[in-house]
Amino acid sequence: MAKKNLIIDSDMPLDQKALVLLLCTAQEQQMEMTRIIQDLNLSLAQLQMLHSLAQVPNGTLTVNQLKDFMVNDASNVSRALNKLVEAGYVTKERSTTDQRTVMVTITKDGHAAHEEADRRLIKHRLPLSAAETETLYGLLAKL
Known part of the structure; x- marks a missing residue:
């Protein structure tokens, strides 16, 4: 897992922090999804x-x-x-x-x-509420 606190606690501008956190999260999710199906080759x-x-x-x-x-x-x-x-x-x-x-x-x-x-x-879920997931989806769709 990425050391997100290094990013969160850094003095980077907020937009850069958001981008780096997005990249870290995407990588974490991709790794988890890969792990879930790895035995299917x-x-x-x-x-x-x-x-x-x-x-x-x-x-x-x-x-x-x-x-x-x-x-x-x-x-x-x-x-x-x-x-x-x-x-x-x-x-x-x-x-x-x-x-x-x-x-x-x-x-x-x-x-x-x-x-x-x-x-x-399908069983893999983000650790977010329905409202948070909807907000995240709306923001990602804008990018």
Whole structure:
């Protein structure tokens, strides 16, 4: 856990403190969410890919379409996809009409892993009241 008191007690301007605390909190939350799903052999980026594939009607997207769905930088999509293939969570197949296009399809095991990860992560809550969560959401949406 970040040593937030070092930031809180510092003489930095308030806007800088807020930004650094936001970064620390985001990192803490990301680490906790990663810990929650680590035994499923999934990263958060891989889970995001499974989410995207599970949302489309036939469970299939091209690699480029999948990159477009990514919230974070999609620079490691190929490596993450290869790990999903190794885990049996997706299949990859080259298009018969355009060999440059690779189709990615979620498997039954991929759906199961995605649903289990969601069940676990839904239980993860911020230590805030409903009113505080609403205020936080409003402020973050403004940034």
